[in-house]
Structure formats: structure tokens, C-alpha cells
Amino acid sequence: xxxxxxxxRVIYADTDAMGVVYHMNYIRWFEIGRTELIxxxxxxYADLEKQGYHLPVTELHCHxxxxxxxxxxxxxxxxxxxxxxxxIKFEYELYEKSENRLLVEGYSVHAFIDDRGKIVRPPREVAxxxxxxxxxx
Amino acid sequence: xxxxxxxxRVIYADTDAMGVVYHMNYIRWFEIGRTELIxxxxxxYADLEKQGYHLPVTELHCHxxxxxxxxxxxxxxxxxxxxxxxxIKFEYELYEKSENRLLVEGYSVHAFIDDRGKIVRPPREVAxxxxxxxxxx
Amino acid sequence: xxxxxxxxRVIYADTDAMGVVYHMNYIRWFEIGRTELIxxxxxxYADLEKQGYHLPVTELHCHxxxxxxxxxxxxxxxxxxxxxxxxIKFEYELYEKSENRLLVEGYSVHAFIDDRGKIVRPPREVAxxxxxxxxxx
Amino acid sequence: xxxxxxxxRVIYADTDAMGVVYHMNYIRWFEIGRTELIxxxxxxYADLEKQGYHLPVTELHCHxxxxxxxxxxxxxxxxxxxxxxxxIKFEYELYEKSENRLLVEGYSVHAFIDDRGKIVRPPREVAxxxxxxxxxx
Numbered sequence: 001x002x003x004x005x006x007x008x009r010v011i012y013a014d015t016d017a018m019g020v021v022y023h024m025n026y027i028r029w030f031e032i033g034r035t036e037l038i039x040x041x042x043x044x045y046a047d048l049e050k051q052g053y054h055l056p057v058t059e060l061h062c063h064x065x066x067x068x069x070x071x072x073x074x075x076x077x078x079x080x081x082x083x084x085x086x087x088i089k090f091e092y093e094l095y096e097k098s099e100n101r102l103l104v105e106g107y108s109v110h111a112f113i114d115d116r117g118k119i120v121r122p123p124r125e126v127a128x129x130x131x132x133x134x135x136x137x
Numbered sequence: 138x139x140x141x142x143x144x145x146r147v148i149y150a151d152t153d154a155m156g157v158v159y160h161m162n163y164i165r166w167f168e169i170g171r172t173e174l175i176x177x178x179x180x181x182y183a184d185l186e187k188q189g190y191h192l193p194v195t196e197l198h199c200h201x202x203x204x205x206x207x208x209x210x211x212x213x214x215x216x217x218x219x220x221x222x223x224x225i226k227f228e229y230e231l232y233e234k235s236e237n238r239l240l241v242e243g244y245s246v247h248a249f250i251d252d253r254g255k256i257v258r259p260p261r262e263v264a265x266x267x268x269x270x271x272x273x274x
Numbered sequence: 275x276x277x278x279x280x281x282x283r284v285i286y287a288d289t290d291a292m293g294v295v296y297h298m299n300y301i302r303w304f305e306i307g308r309t310e311l312i313x314x315x316x317x318x319y320a321d322l323e324k325q326g327y328h329l330p331v332t333e334l335h336c337h338x339x340x341x342x343x344x345x346x347x348x349x350x351x352x353x354x355x356x357x358x359x360x361x362i363k364f365e366y367e368l369y370e371k372s373e374n375r376l377l378v379e380g381y382s383v384h385a386f387i388d389d390r391g392k393i394v395r396p397p398r399e400v401a402x403x404x405x406x407x408x409x410x411x
Numbered sequence: 412x413x414x415x416x417x418x419x420r421v422i423y424a425d426t427d428a429m430g431v432v433y434h435m436n437y438i439r440w441f442e443i444g445r446t447e448l449i450x451x452x453x454x455x456y457a458d459l460e461k462q463g464y465h466l467p468v469t470e471l472h473c474h475x476x477x478x479x480x481x482x483x484x485x486x487x488x489x490x491x492x493x494x495x496x497x498x499i500k501f502e503y504e505l506y507e508k509s510e511n512r513l514l515v516e517g518y519s520v521h522a523f524i525d526d527r528g529k530i531v532r533p534p535r536e537v538a539x540x541x542x543x544x545x546x547x548x
Contacts, residue, residue, distance in 0.1 A: 020154075046481060063332070165287045181345070
């Protein structure tokens with residue numbers, strides 16, 4: 001299955017008084033990971049929204065293994081675990097680049113909804129593009 | 138003129154690896170300060186928005202004098218410097234509570250705009266309420 | 275078991291372009307919830323740190339049920355699910371105040387570590403205070 | 412004088428319920444701008460800190476001209492306005508890439524301090540590298 005890795009440089013704004021990245025801030029990077037993964041598949045989330053579709057997070061899980069520090073480069077590797085009728089699950093592995101040290105493992109589950117908040121199937125073309133990537137592995 | 142002081146406890150999320158509040162995060166508290174000041178005057182920003190008015194920030198200034206640290210209580214004192222035809226200026230003084238130590242002085246200028254982004258005068262009732270407070274001192 | 279509920283007013287900084295609280299930002303409020311819960315038990319996290327103890331998050335889970343919006347008041351109800359030799363688990367229930375609408379359910383697991391990052395038992399007095407609350411229910 | 416432009420993709424986390432980037436979040440990007448500018452000059456801020464030097468923000472100013480929106484690319488152009496005995500001023504121009512639309516102009520002033528918070532001159536080599544860039548224009 002297709003994976004996507006994006007690199008992010010830790011800035012001061014991401015850190016906390018323990019000298020490491022504040023645990024919440026990795027979740028910002030999950031967003032970047034999944035957005036760039038589907039962009040690579042030809043699915044631009046901003047376009048989905050223009051068509052009236054949204055993908056709010058319904059579930060989120062993080063396992064914190066080792067902390068990232070200021071100015072380190074964090075690699076965010078994202079893949080799709082599954083796509084169902086009206087939901088999609090992304091999996092993330094974040095590791096520090098120079099030492100290849102695993103930082104965080106996590107996942108997020110999202111529902112497809114329309115502008116009124118009703119759960120819907122994604123547009124056929126989007127479903128096709130994503131399913132093709134999942135099956136092809 | 139009416140002033141409003143709100144108290145905020147510094148959490149880990151607000152701090153950075155220097156062990157102090159990251160400079161950007163005081164600006165979150167400016168928002169709380171001005172929102173609660175005008176609420177005290179009977180002007181609820183959420184209601185203004187429902188009537189089609191918005192108050193985006195057009196200018197922002199901060200002078201950082203001393204840092205706040207984890208678990209300290211920050212007092213945000215806000216007042217209105219002026220209200221003009223289509224703009225309003227808030228001034229902020231943030232100080233650490235237990236030592237009465239001045240942390241940050243700043244201001245923000247905001248424009249009144251409508252839903253299409255056009256600069257407009259605020260609703261008469263809002264202008265009246267705020268002007269009354271400024272004049273009465 | 276003792277529970278603690280803190281109330282937080284949603285500000286613009288917490289929201290995103292979907293018009294609701296960005297999913298990550300609820301996790302800031304988890305921190306406030308657990309800090310105020312243990313403060314009520316006589317355990318001040320800032321003091322724990324001065325004694326050389328830290329409680330980094332090792333696991334985090336959120337289930338998002340309904341979104342909070344600008345200016346709504348979010349109630350963060352926190353309790354301790356368990357305390358083990360060197361770890362502690364907090365559970366959170368966030369709901370919108372005026373409608374008593376459930377927003378987010380979640381938990382976080384934390385390890386007790388010392389200044390060098392080694393996993394340790396918490397100070398006896400802290401363990402006693404917390405265990406007393408758990409048992410007493 | 413040397414300038415540095417870095418490009419940042421707006422994510423959902425950066426936006427607010429007005430549908431635009433929350434005004435505070437541009438200040439995160441100022442940090443990225445100045446860090447990458449001095450890195451280009453051979454000055455790595457993380458190394459400065461290891462030598463016991465810090466550069467806290469003492470003053471900050473932003474002028475907001477036009478809002479950035481979700482998924483747009485923001486170009487952060489940074490240069491040094493001056494370097495004095497113990498302080499340095501950075502200037503920022505942020506614009507939206509596809510339309511070359513100016514978003515925010517701002518500056519930040521920083522003091523050189525040592526580990527105890529005392530104002531100091533920067534290391535000779537750092538001062539030389541930066542001064543060379545400013546003079547050469």
C-alpha cells in the first residue's frame with residue numbers, strides 16, 4: 001500500500017518546559033501526514049470540501065515512545081489502514097530522522113459527512129482512487 | 138474607563154523548552170481579555186457575529202518584560218483605548234499574580250467588517266454601549 | 275471516587291475553519307482537567323516537578339461524539355481510572371454545558387519518571403493521597 | 412542584504428471559525444522564518460543554546476493586511492533589520508504564493524541573554540557572520 005513520509009522540523013512553539021515536544025503537537029503533524037498522503041493519490045481535501053464533503057476525526061489514538069526535541073527533524077509516515085462505506089482510518093508512525101528513533105505511533109478514524117453533518121459515502125471517484133491504492137499495496 | 142481582569146493558570150501546553158510561556162501564547166489571552174471586557178459591557182461577540190459583524194485583528198503589538206512560568210497565574214487586564222467609526226483598539230497588561238510582576242504590555246486594533254469583508258460601522262447599540270463606558274471612565 | 279469538573283469557555287483560537295473546536299485542542303483541556311483533579315487531592319504537579327518527578331503522557335485516546343463551538347462552555351470531568359506502581363490513568367468526559375451534550379470521551383496514561391527519564395515509583399505521600407481517593411470512591 | 416523565504420502550507424489546525432488563519436498563528440511562522448534565515452548564514456540556534464545563549468522575543472509587531480485560507484501556501488520572507496550590541500531585529504513579509512498577495516508584515520526584536528537571564532553580547536563568531544550579511548547587502 002502507498003505510504004507517504006513528510007519531514008517536519010521541530011520549532012520552539014512545539015516544545016514545552018520539559019524540553020520536548022508537547023504531546024498534543026504531534027497531532028498537528030498527523031493532519032499534515034494524511035493530507036499529503038491523499039494529495040499524492042490525487043485527492044485534495046480542500047477540493048473535497050468545495051464539493052460539500054468533510055472528514056472530521058471521530059477517534060484518535062497515540063502511543064508515545066520517545067520524545068522529539070527542538071530542531072530535530074520528525075518524519076511522519078502515514079498510510080491508510082482501511083476505507084469503509086463512510087469512514088476511513090489512517091495510521092501514523094513518527095520517528096526522529098537522524099537516529100531513526102520511533103517517537104509516536106497513532107491512528108485516526110474519520111467519518112465522511114456532508115455540509116449538514118449527515119454521514120454519507122464519499123464521492124465515487126475519491127473512493128475509487130483510495131481503494132485502488134489500498135488494493136494495489 | 139472600565140477595565141476587566143481575567144485570571145489564567147499557565148499550563149504545560151503554554152510553555153516552551155526555555156521553561157517559560159512561549160511568546161505567541163500570550164496572544165491567546167489577549168482574546169480572552171477583550172471578549173470578557175466587552176461581555177461585561179453587555180456586548181457578546183458571538184451575538185455580533187450572528188448579526189453579521191466581525192472584528193478581525195488588523196494590528197498587534199506586544200512588549201515582553203518578564204516571562205511567566207508553568208502553574209503561575211497570569212492576570213490579563215484589558216481596557217479600550219479608543220473606538221472610531223469602524224475600528225476599536227484594546228490595550229492589555231499581563232502580570233503574574235503572586236508577585237504582581239508585569240509580564241507583557243500590548244495592544245490590538247480591530248476593524249468592524251460585515252459578512253462580505255466590507256468595512257462597516259458597528260451596530261448603533263454596540264457603539265453606544267462601548268462609548269458610554271469610554272466616556273464615563 | 276473523586277471527580278473534578280472544570281469549565282472552559284471556547285475561544286476563537288480553539289476553533290477551525292469547519293466552525294468547531296479543532297479536535298487537537300480538547301487535549302489541552304485534558305491537561306487542565308487532570309492537573310486540577312490532583313490539586314484537589316493535595317498533589318500539585320509543579321511541586322512534584324521540583325522534587326524531580328515528571329508524568330509524561332505515554333498513551334492517549336479520544337472518541338469524538340459531537341463538536342463544541344465558539345463561546346460555548348465546555349465542562350471537563352476528570353477522574354482517575356487506576357494508579358499502578360509507576361503509572362497512572364486519567365479518564366475524561368467533556369460535555370457542552372447548556373445542553374449537557376457529550377462532546378469527547380478520552381483517557382491518558384502517564385508514567386512516573388525521574389529527572390534522568392528513568393521510570394520510578396511516585397513519592398509515597400503522593401501515592402497515598404491518590405490511592406486514598408481511589409479506594410474511598 | 413540576505414533574505415530567506417520559506418513556504419508553509421496552511422493546515423486546518425491553523426485556521427479559525429472565520430475560515431481564515433487565526434491571527435496568532437502567523438507568529439509561529441515568524442519563528443520558522445528567522446531560524447532558517449540565520450541557519451543559511453551558518454548560525455544554528457540550537458547550537459547557540461548549547462553554548463548558553465538565548466534570544467527571547469522582547470517586542471513583536473504585526474500588521475494584518477489580508478487573510479490566508481486553508482491549504483494555501485504562505486511564503487515567509489525574513490530579513491535582519493539590524494543587529495546591535497545585545498539585540499537583533501527581524502522583519503517579516505508573509506504573502507500568499509499563488510496570487511502574490513501580501514498577508515502580514517511584522518517584526519520581532521530579540522535580546523541576547525545567557526543561561527542566567529543576563530543580557531550579553533552574542534558570541535564573536537555569530538556577530539561576525541550576521542554583520543557580514545547585513546553590510547554586504
